[in-house]
Amino acid sequence: MALLRSLITLGLALLTSACAQADTTHTPLAEAWSAGKAIVVTIDATPSDTDETYGDFAYYLNDFATNAGDDWAFFELDSQQTNPDIPIELNVTAPPYSVLFIKAGTPQGYLYPGPILEPQVYDFVQRRFEGKEVPEYLYQFGPDEVRVEMDEESGLFKVGVGP
Amino acid sequence: MATPSPFGPFELKRGDSDKQQTWGGHKRPNAGNHVTTLQEALVAVDIPLSIIDGEFGPGTEQAVKMFQWCLTAHPYRRFNQALVTDTRNVTQAVNGRVDSQTASELERWLDQSYASTGDLVRLDSALLDHMEVGDGFRVLSHASVRDNDVVVASAAADLITTANTKAGERSVQLVLNQAFRVNGVPVSGAVVTPATRSQHLIGHAIDCNIVDGNNWNNSRTFAAGRQTDGATNLISDLKTAGYRWGGDFSNPDTPHFDKRLNPYGDAYGFKFFFNQRTITNNLPIPLKNLE
Ligand SMILES: [Zn+2]
Numbered sequence: 001m002a003l004l005r006s007l008i009t010l011g012l013a014l015l016t017s018a019c020a021q022a023d024t025t026h027t028p029l030a031e032a033w034s035a036g037k038a039i040v041v042t043i044d045a046t047p048s049d050t051d052e053t054y055g056d057f058a059y060y061l062n063d064f065a066t067n068a069g070d071d072w073a074f075f076e077l078d079s080q081q082t083n084p085d086i087p088i089e090l091n092v093t094a095p096p097y098s099v100l101f102i103k104a105g106t107p108q109g110y111l112y113p114g115p116i117l118e119p120q121v122y123d124f125v126q127r128r129f130e131g132k133e134v135p136e137y138l139y140q141f142g143p144d145e146v147r148v149e150m151d152e153e154s155g156l157f158k159v160g161v162g163p
Numbered sequence: 164m165a166t167p168s169p170f171g172p173f174e175l176k177r178g179d180s181d182k183q184q185t186w187g188g189h190k191r192p193n194a195g196n197h198v199t200t201l202q203e204a205l206v207a208v209d210i211p212l213s214i215i216d217g218e219f220g221p222g223t224e225q226a227v228k229m230f231q232w233c234l235t236a237h238p239y240r241r242f243n244q245a246l247v248t249d250t251r252n253v254t255q256a257v258n259g260r261v262d263s264q265t266a267s268e269l270e271r272w273l274d275q276s277y278a279s280t281g282d283l284v285r286l287d288s289a290l291l292d293h294m295e296v297g298d299g300f301r302v303l304s305h306a307s308v309r310d311n312d313v314v315v316a317s318a319a320a321d322l323i324t325t326a327n328t329k330a331g332e333r334s335v336q337l338v339l340n341q342a343f344r345v346n347g348v349p350v351s352g353a354v355v356t357p358a359t360r361s362q363h364l365i366g367h368a369i370d371c372n373i374v375d376g377n378n379w380n381n382s383r384t385f386a387a388g389r390q391t392d393g394a395t396n397l398i399s400d401l402k403t404a405g406y407r408w409g410g411d412f413s414n415p416d417t418p419h420f421d422k423r424l425n426p427y428g429d430a431y432g433f434k435f436f437f438n439q440r441t442i443t444n445n446l447p448i449p450l451k452n453l454e
Contacts, residue, residue, distance in 0.1 A: 042354065042355060047356040047358075049358055050358065050360040050361070050426050051358065051412075052361055052362060052363075052368070052409055052412065052416055052419055053412055053414035053415070053416035053419070054358055055358030055361035055363065056361075056363075056409075056419060057355075059344060059358075059363070065354045076354070115414070116382075117370070117382050117416055117417070117418050118299075118340060118370075118372065119298075119299025119340055120372075120379075122299075140378075140379045140381060141381055141383075
C-alpha cells in the first residue's frame with residue numbers, strides 16, 4: 001500500500017457537498033450525534049491485503065467496534081468522494097487512516113493523526129467519553145484534542161484545532 | 164524406481180490417472196487404484212482434498228505438497244484428541260510428487276494414526292520476566308488457551324524469547340498487544356476490511372510497546388522522535404537478531420515485529436491453513452517449555 005505521507009486537509013469540498021444537500025440534519029451522523037452516541041470516523045482508510053500497518057490498524061479498529069457496544073457508531077470518510085451522510089468540515093490536518101472521535105456533550109473530540117496501532121488509544125477515548133477513570137499511563141496514548149461544533153441549521157460538523 | 168508402497172511402485176505425480184492406468188507418468192498394463200489409494204490416505208491424515216476420484220490433478224498435487232510441508236516444517240502430529248511430537252526428522256522437498264520418502268512417510272502416518280496439524284504453540288507469559296500481556300490483549304477463544312498464554316507459531320517462538328531476553332538486557336519491559344491473529348472478524352463488527360496476508364495470521368508477528376521506566380514508547384513517541392535509548396537499543400538488538408521492525412516500513416508500524424514468511428509463497432499458504440484450522444476446529448495447541 002502506498003500510504004501518502006503528505007497531509008490532506010479536508011474542508012471546502014466536504015463543506016460544499018454537505019451544503020448542497022437539502023436536509024443534512026437527519027443524516028446518519030447527525031442521528032448518532034443526537035442519540036448521544038460516541039462517534040468514530042475513519043478517514044481515507046484504503047484496505048490493503050499484505051500491508052502489516054493496515055492489517056494492525058484494521059484489526060484494532062474492528063476489535064474495538066466489535067466490543068464497544070450500541071452506544072458507539074462508526075463511519076468511514078473518503079476525502080476524495082462527496083458523502084452527504086457524513087457532513088464533516090475538518091479544519092485540522094488528517095493524514096490517511098486518521099480516526100476522529102466525537103460525542104455530543106463532551107468538552108472536546110479527539111483526532112488521532114494516522115493509523116491507530118495500539119488498543120490503548122481506544123481505551124483512552126472510551127474512558128474519557130464514558131466518564132470513567134483514566135489510568136495515568138493511558139494519557140501517553142491520548143489523541144489530539146479537537147473542537148467540535150455542530151451547525152444546527154445545516155447539520156454540518158465543524159472540527160477545529162484545540163479543545 | 165521407488166520402493167513398493169500402497170501407492171504403487173511408481174513416483175505418482177500430476178497427470179496420473181487410475182482410469183487411464185497412468186502412474187508415474189506412464190501408461191501401465193497392470194490394474195490398480197494407486198491414485199485413489201493415495202487420495203484416501205491423504206484424507207485419512209486430515210489433509211484437505213475435496214474429491215477422491217483417482218485423478219492426480221492440481222488439487223491432489225496441492226494436497227501432497229501440504230503433507231510434505233507438514234513432514235518437514237514442524238514435528239507436531241495429532242493422535243486421537245491429543246498432540247504428539249514426532250521424533251523422526253525428515254528433510255523433504257515440497258514438490259507435490261509422491262517420491263519414496265513421501266510414500267513411506269504417508270504409510271507411517273497411517274500406521275501411527277497420525278493426523279496433520281499446524282505449528283501453533285502456547286507460551287506462558289507469566290514465565291517471561293520482561294514481557295507481559297497488556298490490558299487490551301485478547302486471549303484467544305480456544306479450549307487449550309489459558310489467560311496468560313501467548314499463541315505464536317513454533318517457528319517464530321524465538322521472536323518472543325529473544326525479545327524477552329534482550330528487553331531484560333536493556334532494562335525495559337515489553338507489553339504485548341497481540342501475537343497470533345484469527346482470520347476475519349464477526350461480520351457485524353467489521354468496520355474496515357481486515358488484511359488477509361498478515362504475518363500475524365500465521366503466528367509470525369507480535370505487536371508490543373517498549374516500556375522504559377514510566378515512558379511508554381508508542382507510535383506517537385516514535386513519530387515525534389522521542390523514543391528512549393532503551394527502546395532504540397532493544398530495536399537495534401532485535402533487528403541484528405534478524406527480525407523485522409515495523410518502524411522501518413514505508414508506513415511505520417512501530418509496535419510491530421515479525422519473522423517474515425513471503426506472504427505469497429506456499430509455506431505461508433500452508434501455515435495459514437493449518438494454523439487457522441487449529442483455532443476453527445479447536446485442535447490442541449501445545450505449551451512450549453520455557454524453563
Ligand atoms: Zn502487527
